[in-house]
Amino acid sequence: MALYAKIEFSNVVTQLLETDQGKPADSPPWFQWVDVTGVADIGLGYRATYMYPGWTFTKPTEQALRNDAEGKRIQLLNAAVTWLLNNPVHYKVDIGVASPAEEALTLAYKQYFVAVSEVAQQPDFPFTINWPVAPF
The missing domain is CATH 1.10.287 (Helix Hairpins)
Incomplete structure (x- = not known):
């Protein structure tokens, strides 16, 4: 089972989806799905930052x-x-x-x-x- 985070344009995690159906299709340009399987600390509202080679997630204040x-x-x-x-x-x-x-x-x-x-x-x-x- 994989875990995906929906990251909105504002770089906020707005949805978490656990599925064995693969990565959901990206639709509009204002969000994307990111595989977060194995990320220890992630939740709704977390801030997402992309810095090569991947994403980091921080709990909001x-x-x-x-x-x-x-x-x-x-x-x-x-x-x-x-x-x-x-x-x-x-x-x-x-x-x-x-x-x-x-x-x-x-x-x-x-x-x-x-x-x-x-x-x-x-x-x-x-x-x-x-x-x-x-x-x-």
């Missing part, structure tokens, strides 16, 4: 994890605001013309926005973060 989380939080909130600008269902709710489905979507959107805003209040932050799933 707490501050690095906090910085990563803040970057992702801002990215998710920006995506949510962009969605709302293109789908102004909240205005329909405000003026009383929204369907029940649109009212439910508006509530789910607001709950999502609050949950993303408050990820830093989770008990094991920044080591474990349960990112909310966008309703849109």
Whole structure:
């Protein structure tokens, strides 16, 4: 059984895959799969550095994890605001013309926005973060 790490463009390990099916196919240019079979200390969030002849992996500091989380939080909130600008269902709710489905979507959107805003209040932050799933 081999172990592969998915390394994103930002040189962060975002997925570990144990398989006997060989190296997964690289798809988009913003990540690659690297064989890490036998690497003693590797995990999600580890920093990956390539220096000939191979990769090294280092555990991120707490501050690095906090910085990563803040970057992702801002990215998710920006995506949510962009969605709302293109789908102004909240205005329909405000003026009383929204369907029940649109009212439910508006509530789910607001709950999502609050949950993303408050990820830093989770008990094991920044080591474990349960990112909310966008309703849109």
